[in-house]
Amino acid sequence: MLKQIEGSFAVAEMVAMCRPNVISAYPITPQTHIVEELSVIVGKGQLDAEFVNVESEFSAASVVLGASAAGARAYTATSSQGLLLMSEVVYCIAGMRLPIVMTCANRAISAPLSIWNDQQDSMALRDAGWIQLHAEDNQEASDLHVQAFKIAEKTSLPVMVCMDGFILTHAFEPVDLPEPKEVDAFLPPFKPTNIVDPRWPRGIGLFADPRFYHETRYILHRAMEKSGKTIKAVSAEFAKSFGRESGGFIKTYNLKDADLVIISMGSVVGTIKDLIDEFAEEGKKVGLLQICSYRPFPRKEIYDALKGKMNIVVLEKSISLGRGGILASDVRWSFPRADKKDRNISSFIAGLGGRNITKDDLRYMVEKVKKEPVELEFLGLNKDLIAKKDL
Amino acid sequence: MNAKAEEFDKVEKKDLFASGHRACGGCGQALAARLVADAAGENTIACVATGCLEVFSSPYPDPAWRIPFLHSLFENAAAVASGVDAAYKALKKGPVNIIAQGGDGSTADIGFQSISGMLERGHNILYVCYDNEAYMNTGVQRSSFTPYGAKTSTTPFGNTTRKKNMPMIAADHGIPYVATAAVDDYRDLQRKVKTALSIEGPKYIHILAPCPLGWAHHGELTVEICRLAKDTGLFPIFEIIDGKMTNVRKIPAKVPVDEYLKVQGRFKHLYKKGVPSKEVAEIQEIANQNIERFNL
Numbered sequence: 001m002l003k004q005i006e007g008s009f010a011v012a013e014m015v016a017m018c019r020p021n022v023i024s025a026y027p028i029t030p031q032t033h034i035v036e037e038l039s040v041i042v043g044k045g046q047l048d049a050e051f052v053n054v055e056s057e058f059s060a061a062s063v064v065l066g067a068s069a070a071g072a073r074a075y076t077a078t079s080s081q082g083l084l085l086m087s088e089v090v091y092c093i094a095g096m097r098l099p100i101v102m103t104c105a106n107r108a109i110s111a112p113l114s115i116w117n118d119q120q121d122s123m124a125l126r127d128a129g130w131i132q133l134h135a136e137d138n139q140e141a142s143d144l145h146v147q148a149f150k151i152a153e154k155t156s157l158p159v160m161v162c163m164d165g166f167i168l169t170h171a172f173e174p175v176d177l178p179e180p181k182e183v184d185a186f187l188p189p190f191k192p193t194n195i196v197d198p199r200w201p202r203g204i205g206l207f208a209d210p211r212f213y214h215e216t217r218y219i220l221h222r223a224m225e226k227s228g229k230t231i232k233a234v235s236a237e238f239a240k241s242f243g244r245e246s247g248g249f250i251k252t253y254n255l256k257d258a259d260l261v262i263i264s265m266g267s268v269v270g271t272i273k274d275l276i277d278e279f280a281e282e283g284k285k286v287g288l289l290q291i292c293s294y295r296p297f298p299r300k301e302i303y304d305a306l307k308g309k310m311n312i313v314v315l316e317k318s319i320s321l322g323r324g325g326i327l328a329s330d331v332r333w334s335f336p337r338a339d340k341k342d343r344n345i346s347s348f349i350a351g352l353g354g355r356n357i358t359k360d361d362l363r364y365m366v367e368k369v370k371k372e373p374v375e376l377e378f379l380g381l382n383k384d385l386i387a388k389k390d391l
Numbered sequence: 392m393n394a395k396a397e398e399f400d401k402v403e404k405k406d407l408f409a410s411g412h413r414a415c416g417g418c419g420q421a422l423a424a425r426l427v428a429d430a431a432g433e434n435t436i437a438c439v440a441t442g443c444l445e446v447f448s449s450p451y452p453d454p455a456w457r458i459p460f461l462h463s464l465f466e467n468a469a470a471v472a473s474g475v476d477a478a479y480k481a482l483k484k485g486p487v488n489i490i491a492q493g494g495d496g497s498t499a500d501i502g503f504q505s506i507s508g509m510l511e512r513g514h515n516i517l518y519v520c521y522d523n524e525a526y527m528n529t530g531v532q533r534s535s536f537t538p539y540g541a542k543t544s545t546t547p548f549g550n551t552t553r554k555k556n557m558p559m560i561a562a563d564h565g566i567p568y569v570a571t572a573a574v575d576d577y578r579d580l581q582r583k584v585k586t587a588l589s590i591e592g593p594k595y596i597h598i599l600a601p602c603p604l605g606w607a608h609h610g611e612l613t614v615e616i617c618r619l620a621k622d623t624g625l626f627p628i629f630e631i632i633d634g635k636m637t638n639v640r641k642i643p644a645k646v647p648v649d650e651y652l653k654v655q656g657r658f659k660h661l662y663k664k665g666v667p668s669k670e671v672a673e674i675q676e677i678a679n680q681n682i683e684r685f686n687l
Contacts, residue, residue: 021477021478021481021482022474022477022478022481024474024477048481049481050477050478050480050481052473052474052477052512053512054470054473054508054512055504055505055507055508055511056504056505056508058466058467058470058504058505059467059470059473059504059505059508062463062464062467062470062471062473062474062505063470063471063473063474063477064474065463065467065471065474066438066461066463066470066471066472066473066474066475066476066477066478067474067475067477067478067481068474068478069461069471069474069475070436070474070475070478070479070482071478071482071484072474072477072478072481072482074474074478088464089463089464089467092463092464096463196436196459196460196461196475197436197459197484198433198434198435198436198458198459198487200459201433201456201457201458201459201460202459202460203449203454203456203459203460203461203462204459204460204461204462205449205460205461205462205463206449206450206451206452206454206460206462207445207446207449207450207451207462208450208451209450209451212451212452
């Protein structure tokens with residue numbers, strides 16, 4: 001049923017329909033509305049779950065770790081500093097192959113303190129062994145959660161659903177929320193196999209000496225790579241069950257005839273599509289390749305989709321300081337050496353700490369890379385501010 | 392003696408924490424972990440913090456545990472146990488004994504916050520601290536349970552602060568059961584574990600577990616050293632039930648701290664040619680204060 005609803009509430013309602021047994025979270029802007037709403041749903045008895053209010057994100061992640069290891073379907077949500085505080089547990093959850101689902105309400109990282117959106121937080125944990133799915137809008141943010149639980153439990157890998165803080169979490173949009181029975185039909189109850197239970201005593205979280213550790217990381221990497229199949233299959237099954245496309249590896253827009261392709265992920269994709277429509281009216285052929293699954297990274301899909309596309313610009317809301325665009329280097333790596341040399345892959349960093357990315361900014365970017373490739377540029381820098389000595 | 396008291400007074404030997412683990416000879420923590428597991432019985436989940444116990448008991452592929460064992464990190468055993476507790480409640484499974492356990496570093500320092508959270512939230516969990524008064528697993532560095540005067544690898548000239556009083560901090564969370572114990576008295580230790588597990592809610596047991604490596608004593612003295620710690624007044628033995636101090640162990644014949652200090656290499660620097668330094672008098676003062684405070 002179509003409902004005019006805040007993004008956080010749409011996610012909370014969808015998570016509740018996924019029937020997690022244990023929810024644990026610690027408040028951080030802009031994640032708060034999601035877990036507040038879930039505490040209401042649990043408190044009213046509409047969801048039979050334990051809601052554990054903890055003293056830190058570190059403990060929130062640890063509680064869902066323990067709950068999952070004891071056989072519960074477990075969920076948490078966080079953002080920014082909270083995700084960084086969790087990071088030790090985030091790695092541990094993946095290493096222990098616990099199918100936990102977490103929402104990351106993407107937000108900038110201190111210092112300086114900023115509560116506003118970019119994607120540096122989830123990027124900081126891209127190598128942890130979590131599947132990372134990026135939502136374009138609130139419909140997709142909501143849809144991705146039911147897919148996330150299914151993917152996690154099929155692959156024994158944790159899934160992080162990333163949605164841009166404020167831009168999505170606090171935006172009211174019409175969202176088509178399914179009926180609980182439709183979700184039940186799509187997502188069967190969790191049937192864990194490797195749990196702590198006195199009936200079958202076993203050790204979970206044993207340490208591995210150098211004879212074993214190396215292989216555990218290989219196995220985890222292989223599982224991440226293999227999970228791509230499941231991500232695609234679950235997305236296809238979702239489309240069949242719910243009648244709309246959501247998730248998957250990549251999506252494209254006006255790509256076929258494009259002589260310039262923008263690659264990006266998250267909510268900025270909406271603005272890019274608007275601009276592409278404007279360009280189309282002007283007779284300019286610009287296309288979009290949107291990344292939904294950032295980890296595992298859709299290397300092959302990008303390569304196949306961009307055959308013959310020689311001009312590419314990557315727009316992203318995060319940076320590897322001292323290195324450059326993170327998504328841009330992932331994209332550059334997607335082309336074999338022989339194929340890469342003729343391709344122009346430009347890299348733009350934009351919208352850090354909640355700076356708006358306007359169509360004018362994007363138009364400037366497109367015009368610029370049409371003239372010559374750009375190794376790295378921060379979009380819309382205020383040069384007067386940089387000249388100031390106190391910033 | 393009623394049936395329950397008789398049951399609680401029985402020394403259990405079930406080998407739920409099996410032999411063949413990799414602890415040093417005379418390890419107080421290995422002994423304590425076995426006594427705890429055997430007292431708790433088969434229907435138990437052990438959530439163990441990173442540290443000596445975890446390292447010597449859980450190498451893949453041959454852990455020493457015959458009960459379910461869950462290890463994640465150094466500072467989150469209490470939070471992980473909270474998750475297990477929440478899962479059992481949500482899945483309507485159990486009852487089960489959930490025992491979070493860790494050394495003094497994971498209890499007093501890095502895991503302090505998650506223990507406080509677990510105690511405050513009222514989970515049905517027993518937290519057991521194996522106190523060997525320093526970070527032994529990493530090579531005997533100072534923790535906030537390291538006693539005054541003790542030499543560690545990061546207090547090479549002796550520790551200058553007094554030990555944090557964790558049992559009282561735990562009790563001040565308003566939890567139903569707190570106890571201290573030492574590995575010399577199996578019966579007392581196991582009775583306390585069984586008592587704790589018979590009570591609903593968060594419980595805390597603090598066990599003195601000497602470390603021959605870090606304390607620099609002969610392995611065969613582990614049990615004797617516990618007796619000396621108790622009889623000098625340096626390690627008071629008591630229970631706090633519903634906020635009331637009870638069953639305080641009276642010292643049969645008080646022993647000067649000298650006798651406790653002299654058998655341990657970590658206090659050797661406090662004696663120059665057999666003459667005690669002023670730090671020894673300070674340690675005696677700590678013992679005297681304990682004797683007065685707890686009426687030992």
